[in-house]
Amino acid sequence: MSHSSAVSGPLPTIPPILALAIRPLPLFPLQLVLSGFLQNILRRNPGLLDRLGEHRRARFGIKPVDLPFAFVVEAAPPRLLVVRELPQNLDARVSASLANLLALVEGRVDGDALMFSRQLGIEGDVEAVLALRNAIDDAGLDLAGELASLFGPLGGPARRSFEFARDRLTGSPGEPR
Amino acid sequence: MELICPAGTPAALRSAIDAGADAVYCGFNDETNARNFPGLNFSRDELRKGIAFAHGRGAKILVAINTFPRASATALWQRAVDDAVEAGADALIVADIGLMDYVARRHPNQRLHVSVQAAAANPDAIAFYVETFGARRVVLPRVLSVAEIAEIMRETRCETEVFVFGGLCVMAEGRCSLSSYATGKSPNMQGVCSPASHVAYEETGRGTTSRLGGFTINCFAPQEAAGYPTLCKGRFSTALGDGYIFEDPVSLDATTLLAGLRSAGVAALKIEGRQRGRAYIESVVRHFRRALDTLEDGSEADIVSLTPFTEGQASTLGAYRKTWR
Structure with missing residues (x-):
């Protein structure tokens, strides 16, 4: 069951003081978890690669504008890096708040609407970004479920922790904002 | 209905x-x-x-x-x-x-x-x-x-x-050739108006500039609401001033x-x-x-x-x- 209830209002950003506090943290542990997360998602949702089509080998830079790090993501073969600054050799860059990026991945916000309200920035290969957006939107990803499946017997607590953090950030399903 | x-x-x-x-x-x-x-x-x-x-x-x-x-x-x-x-x-x-x-x-x-x-x-x-x-x-x-x-x-x-x-669409539907002119791809025959392959966004000090097929369509200030990168909704400079000459977004x-x-x-x-x-x-x-x-x-x-x-x-x-x- 995906977390799909649409939100239409602006979502909150990470407080700058919190972003500052996590700046010194090492990135490798996060990269380890997120790499497994990405591989899990691609294994459980093969349709994602089909919809990405010729763009499946594109190198995407994802920048949460309210966090002191960014992600470099490739779908085929699956690869995810957590970096302080995005490198130059990317096919496309996508930037938005963490809440909007999470909601976009779960299909809770509309990418075009975020563009219209200037909450989403795109640079580089727009076609690749469009293919990625459409592939993700069709997949109906349940990030909490994907995370839970990664943690085996600890899946339940992992799911609840993620849902708590996400709902604090983006609101509960169906909750008006 | x-x-x-x-x-x-x-x-x-x-x-x-x-x-x-x-x-x-x-x-x-x-x-x-x-x-x-x-x-x-x-x-x-x-x-x-x-x-x-x-x-x-x-x-x-x-x-x-x-x-x-x-x-x-x-x-x-x-x-x-x-x-x-x-x-x-x-x-x-x-x-x-x-x-x-x-x-x-x-x-x-x-x-x-x-x-x-x-x-x-x-x-x-x-x-x-x-x-x-x-x-x-x-x-x-x-x-x-x-x-x-x-x-x-x-x-x-x-x-x-x-x-x-x-x-x-501000033009007669099925007959518009603006996107074809800019990109060589037809909305009416290939099904794609303003194909993403021909769209480019650039972040500058003034905001976000959108281009289609090399034509600059618009430049949005940082907080200004935006529209699709189509020529019909472009903001252009003319002898009468700057503005949306076909249609607002x-x-x-x-x-x-x-x-x-x-x-x-x-x-x-x-x-x-x-x-x-x-x-x-x-x-x-x-x-x-x-x-x-x-x-x-x-x-x-x-x-x-x-x-x-x-x-x-x-x-x-x-x-x-x-x-x-």
């Missing part, structure tokens, strides 16, 4: 039906439909499954095969027709008269709708499609006022479908006109946006389902604003309420 909703993916199709669509329109993942964007649309297998899903919930699937076949490739469009019929489509939405002729001859029992791309804007044009190809419904172009629609309805027995929400929203459209005799209301995500589909379809239900039972409408989903964060009644004539 029926509520006709867009779907660019199987997930969007399910969202539309769950949100209250009476029918969903969609297309194959090739140039036979007018929303031929990367990662969008349906394979043959996805269409069959989508139709089974819809029919299981009492909804219909209308398949848009609404671009104009190229002389050297008509087989692609004819195969799309055959496959949609074989999959059990409730209706085909077609723009080209050659393809309509193919549908009428090869699949005489298949329900045929005239696409908005055909730009049938008067009773004589509609009568031609009805008498020649047996068309059962015409999707009216977005150039008519409510009064003009009522005039048309007095002179035709054909069902009419009108747009009530979403993107607007704005979306149609005819929520307040539903009663008038029903009185005019309209059979179906259409939401634009096969290129949009599930969040748009779910919210906009639910909005119009509620608006239609309250119209039917006369209850008090409790309608939320759709502004966050609109281009330029603004809406218009478009040609339905013409103020420029």
Whole structure:
């Protein structure tokens, strides 16, 4: 069951003081978890690669504008890096708040609407970004479920922790904002 | 009135039906439909499954095969027709008269709708499609006022479908060549207006600059609402000053006109946006389902604003309420 209830209002950003506090943290542990997360998602949702089509080998830079790090993501073969600054050799860059990026991945916000309200920035290969957006939107990803499946017997607590953090950030399903 | 909703993916199709669509329109993942964007649309297998899903919930699937076949490739469009019929489509939405002729001859029992791309804007044009190809419904172009629609309805027995929400084309639909001029790809023959492969965004100190095929279309200040990167919604410098010379970035929203459209005799209301995500589909379809239900039972409408989903964060009644004539 995906977390799909649409939100239409602006979502909150990470407080700058919190972003500052996590700046010194090492990135490798996060990269380890997120790499497994990405591989899990691609294994459980093969349709994602089909919809990405010729763009499946594109190198995407994802920048949460309210966090002191960014992600470099490739779908085929699956690869995810957590970096302080995005490198130059990317096919496309996508930037938005963490809440909007999470909601976009779960299909809770509309990418075009975020563009219209200037909450989403795109640079580089727009076609690749469009293919990625459409592939993700069709997949109906349940990030909490994907995370839970990664943690085996600890899946339940992992799911609840993620849902708590996400709902604090983006609101509960169906909750008006 | 029926509520006709867009779907660019199987997930969007399910969202539309769950949100209250009476029918969903969609297309194959090739140039036979007018929303031929990367990662969008349906394979043959996805269409069959989508139709089974819809029919299981009492909804219909209308398949848009609404671009104009190229002389050297008509087989692609004819195969799309055959496959949609074989999959059990409730209706085909077609723009080209050659393809309509193919549908009428090869699949005489298949329900045929005239696409908005055909730009049938008067009773004589509609009568031609009805008498020649047996068309059962015409999707009216977005150039008519409510009064003009009522005039048309007095002179035709054909069902009419009108747009009530979403993107607007300022040009005669099916005939615009602005995007073709800038990119070499035709919205009408290859199904892609402002193809993403030709769009570029650049962040500068002044804001975001959008380009299409090398032409600078607009430059949005950091907090300024934006629109699609189409030439018709570009902001240009002319001898008269800077501004939107064709059309502002704005979306149609005819929520307040539903009663008038029903009185005019309209059979179906259409939401634009096969290129949009599930969040748009779910919210906009639910909005119009509620608006239609309250119209039917006369209850008090409790309608939320759709502004966050609109281009330029603004809406218009478009040609339905013409103020420029």
